[in-house]
Amino acid sequence: MFGVGLAFVCLCFSVVQSLPPDKVSAFHIIKTRSIDLNTAYGLSMENRLNKAVQPTNYRLELEPYLEDAVFKGHVKINLVWLLDADEITLHCAHEIEITETEVKILGHNSDRVDTIDIVKQTMDPKKPVLNIKLDRIIQRGTKGFIVFSYNGNMETATTEAFFKTVYITDQEVERIVAGTQLRPTNARRMFPCFDEPSYKTPFELSVVRPKNMIALSNTPVAKTEEITGEPNAVWDHFEKTPPMSTFTLGLVIADLKQLGNSTVVTDDAGGKMELRVWGRPEFLPALEGINEKFVRVFTEISNYWNSSLPIRRMDLVALPNYQGVKPADNWGLIVFKESDLASKGYLQLASELTYQWMGAFTTPAWWTDAHLNKALVGYLAAEIAFKINNGSEMEGKWPMTVLYSLYYEFSKRYPHSRITGMKQETTCTKIELLFRMFNLTLGGETFRNGLRDFLEISKYKTFHGDDIWYALDSSAKKDKKVAEDISVRSIARSWTDRDRLPLVTVTRNYDAKTAHVTQKVFLRERPHDVPDADRMLWFIPLVIARSDKLDFTKTSPVAWMKNQKEHDLKDLPNKEHFIIVNPEEIGPYPVNYDQDNWNLLATYLQSNKRNLIPELTRAKLLHDAWNLAYAGELSFATAFNMTLFLKDERNHIVWDPVFTMIDHIGRHICDCIHGKFQAYVRALLSPLYEELVKNEREDEENWRKNLRSHTKAFLCQAGYKPCIREAQEQYSKWMQAKNPDEGNPISNQYICPVFKYGTKKEWEFGLQRVINFPPSRKQSERTYLLKTLAGCPVEEYKIMRLLNITVLEGNGNFTETDIFLIFSMLTGAPQGYTTLFTFLKNNWDVLKEKFHSKTNLWDNLITSATSQFTTQSGLEMVSSLYVSHQGEFGSAEHIIEKSMRNIREEAKWSHENIPVIEQWLDKYLANVDIKEEQFIDN
Structure with a gap:
């Protein structure tokens, strides 16, 4: 009957991608999220279903044929008519084949069932919407149900919707895994449904599974039933769920084993929850300690909300060969990549468990409210992770890590460069910091009570963004934390309504x-x-x-x-x-x-x-x-005076912004004072680095390792001789290799210092490795090598050599994409873009002819060669080129005109600031003691 019975999981799951647990790092700015905001942005424009009917219960049966990756389905949806209507509209993917449809209504006392004839059933050709035309108008308030029998194909190319995937065990045995990832609108690809967040209703799920596998869903199995004539498979009938949105439905069928024993946790509200962890048998040793983490995080979150979840069991699953980016945060069933669940941090686990309340128990009414849901989950998860491990997972830097990026992005003339995806992420991060601001300014107790009141009002329901602000405002007014003429909503909107x-x-x-x-x-x-x-x-x-x-x-x-x-x-x-x-x-x-x-x-x-x-x-x-x-x-x-205390500062959090600032200023100042600025960098960083090296330990914290690494990298850029010598010694191993094109035997950290301060022979060796790069190797390695070849050298002859080979000679080993990359890398330092400008000026006619039909390359060349100057002399150079070839720029005419406008502004900045910077540097360097013999003058 069934190839290998399998079932379904309703959200992002997780797979093992061979990353060892100790190598999995959690960065708060790249967090696991309950709703993908890029997708949500598109969904916000989607037309909603009409509100003629509303589902009140789903009874879903799935019969998967795993070997063939197909399934049969049967779903009964209880309905209530909200309007007088003769049409039912719901979601159904085009790939679903409906074999039978029935519509029935109940009499006033539910003692009679009438069949309603279907006049026409059609699929919208452009949207996954099914329209069912009835032979009569059904009165408002009528109850009934619609039943579908249908066939579908399991997804095999990705782990989305109802999918099938396989993995190979340590004993070289192939195993099948089936599951679902229904977020945000994939439920319609598994069964006809009302696939919008606001349609929250209970589910009753039954699924066929092989006897040698287990099935997990949102609720425990209520009953297992044998199948006549099928000795190797059974029906699992799960308990009815609480009311929930379609995308929080979840199921996994696989050969999994439980890690240790279940733990029953009683929260402050008196609710009890059974916690379990699952994985494939051979992976369980990598999950050791997860049970304890699970209990600790769950306890913190449940006590924060002081509201027991209406489910009695929660499962964490490490699912092999799940390919999704995010865990599947189904209600009561959270599915992770193996490497994610095995990681040592708390942040991702805190995020997924927080979502059980804020996202599943109560749900955004529409995708436009997903930002608030994501932001609040992210903030609370960060606070809880910080509380549990004193911020060690984020090295104590939160919220500075996310805040700095916001400062840079929102202070641009054109934030996000009109890139929608980036806008969604930064908007959410800003709201996350806004929640932090309210927690601190209103007080933790007032803030928490406001959220608890919000959840009490919104549980089992959906919410709009203002509902959260109103609840916080009510709590703040009650505790007299804000004046009567201020509302939390008004405060929030002043921050959320502008980028x-x-x-x-x-x-x-x-x-x-x-x-x-x-x-x-x-x-x-x-x-x-x-x-x-x-x-x-x-x-x-x-x-x-x-x-x-x-x-x-x-x-x-x-x-x-x-x-x-x-x-x-x-x-x-x-x-x-x-x-x-x-x-x-x-x-x-x-x-x-x-x-x-x-x-x-x-x-x-x-x-x-x-x-x-x-x-x-x-x-x-x-x-x-x-x-x-x-x-x-x-x-x-x-600003420079504010750095003087750094000679005694050893806290990595304080040093964290220093490296970014060195990079920003180093890229912006003219070459005329670059040497002095580098001397300042050497004086600033040398004592720190020497102390970090002297006190190095095998068991030291990650932040100390990272601080040493950053310090060393910037000292290398500033010409620190010990670093250069070490890099050249390592690089020589590659140069002496019998077959150097077979692979790079040294760490990437050594390449840039060699290309910047090394010999012509060393740089030429790197160039030949790019030219002779075998197609069998990872192209990302070649890309990195090319980037450093272009972006690291300070000698003009190296840059000119690269430009001559790739652009003028048209060496066939370099593609147009390579040329784009080279131009881009040369904009990072004055030596690079100045040399590129000279190259353009000296070879104008040849380049104009070469790129006459390649406007993208031509435009990029003009941009890279003219846009980065910051001084009056740079403006004069670019202006002279413009006058000499006026009318010849073609598609790049507006580009060089824009460059000159921008350079005028930057030249004003340089005129005002460079003398101040130089005067301060002269005074500082005259009084600082640094062993300059340890550095190469650049």
């Missing part, structure tokens, strides 16, 4: 012990002529730390800026004491101060009291100062 962040400037009056506070849009990129910038205002919490009463535990605002451009603060300390506004990044905004307050901060940070300011705030002060200087809001002399 920008504010800059707050605090100017103190030391005699009056007051401060004048202003807000405006924070912009780093020039020119600062963003439309409507003057009309953008935020509700901003003003939390203050002051050195006369230093206390960073108080996170309640002393005042709110209520969509005001200006606000005055009173009762501040005298002129001997600094203030810090927005300590610990309570709100996602940078802060500028008057010069005297910056000086007080810089002096204090250089004292032995520095550590009284928490590391996140020390990092914030440093990050704000440099970014404000970059944006033209603060003198670079002040």
Whole structure:
């Protein structure tokens, strides 16, 4: 009857992709999410079903034929008519073959069942929508049901919808796995249904499985039934689920074993939950310790919500050969890739378990509300993971890691470059930080009570985004945490309705012990002529730390800026004491101060009291100062002064933004002071690196290893001789290899230092490896090698040699994609784009002819060769080229004109800032003691 009976799982599962547990790292900014926001953005535009009928229960039976990857299905959907209607519309994928349809209605006392004739049944040719025309109008309030029998094909190319996949055991035996991934709209590919989040209703699932496998779904098996004439398969009938959306339905059928024993957890609300972990038998040793993690995380989350889930069992499954990016967070059944579940962190597990309440128990009414769901899950998961392991999983850097990326993105003239996918992620991250801001400013208890009230009202139902804000507002008003003229919704909307962040400037009056506070849009990129910038205002919490009463535990605002451009603060300390506004990044905004307050901060940070300011705030002060200087809001002399305390700083969280800032400034300043800036970098990093090397331990923390690695990499770029020698020694092993094209025997970290500071022979060897790269090897290795060949050298002859071979000579080993890559890499440093400009200028006629029919390459060449200059002399060079060949740029005419406009702005910046930077560097380098003999002058 059944090849190998199998069934279905309703969300993203997880597979083993051979990554060992100790190599799986969790980065908060790349989190597992309950709803894919890129997909959700598209779904938000999808037409909804009409609301004539509503499902009240599903009875679903699945009979899979696993060997053939096909299945039979039978579904009965109980309905209630919400409107007078003679048509039923629901979702059904085009690949589903419906063999029988019946519509029946119940009498008033449910004692009679009438069959309704179907006049016509049609599929929308463009959408997965099934329309059923009835022979009469059914009155509003009528109850009935619709029954479908149908056939379908299991998905085998991907692990989506109802899928079948296989894996090979350690004993070389092939095993079949079946499951489902129904998020966000894949349920319609498995059975006809009302596949929208708001149609929450109970499910009764029955599935055929082989006797040598187990079946897991949202609820326990209520009964197992033998199949007449089929000795190797049985029916599993699962208990009825609570009301839930179609995409939270889940099922797995596979040869799995339970890890250890079940654990029953009783939460603070008195609810009991049985927790189990499953995996293939040979993988169970890699899951050791997961049960304990599961219990600990589940206990934290359930007690946070103080609301017991209406299910009595929860399973975590490590599923072999699942190919989805995200775990399948079905209600009561969460399916992971083997490597994900075996990883040592807590963040992903906390995220998936949080979703059981916020996403399954209550669900976004439509995909437009998915951002809030994802953001709240992400925030709570991060807080819980941080609480459990003191932030070690994220190296203590959260939320700075995500906040920095927001500062850079939202301060662009054109955030996201109109890339929708990036916009969805950054929008969600901003809302996540907004929840953190409310938790801190309202107080943890008020915030938690608001969320608990929200869940109590919304459980078993769907919600809209404002429902969360209203619940938090009610809790805040009850606890008197916000004034009556402020609403949490108004505060939230001021942040969510625009793709920008504010800059707050605090100017103190030391005699009056007051401060004048202003807000405006924070912009780093020039020119600062963003439309409507003057009309953008935020509700901003003003939390203050002051050195006369230093206390960073108080996170309640002393005042709110209520969509005001200006606000005055009173009762501040005298002129001997600094203030810090927005300590610990309570709100996602940078802060500028008057010069005297910056000086007080810089002096204090250089004292032995520095550590009284928490590391996140020390990092914030440093990050704000440099970014404000970059944006033209603060003198670079002040920003550099804020780095002086780093000679004694050893906390990796504080150092984290330093490397980004070195990179940003190093790319932006002219070649005229590049040597001095590199000398500053050497003086800044050498003591840190030498101490990290001296104290290196085998069992040291990851953050220490990463800090040493980053420090070494930047010192290498600055010409640190020990690093260069080590790189050349390792590189020589490759040069001496008998067959160097068979593979690269050295770590990638050694390649760039050799190409930058090594000999012509060493660089030429790398070039030949690209030219002779075997097609059998991973092309990503060739790409990396080509990127370093172009992007690392500082000598013009190396860059010119590469351009001559790839562009002028047209060496057949290099594709147009390679040329695009080379142009792009040359924009990263003044030596690169200056040499590319010279190459363009000297070979204009040849290049114009060569690219006359390749406008993409031509446009990219003009962009890369002309857009990166930042000085007046650079503007004169580009302008001269424009005048010399005016009318000859073709498709790139607008590109060079834009380049000149941008260079004019950058030249102004350089004119204002380069002398300040150079003067500060001269003074600093005259007083610093550094062993320059250890460095190559570049």
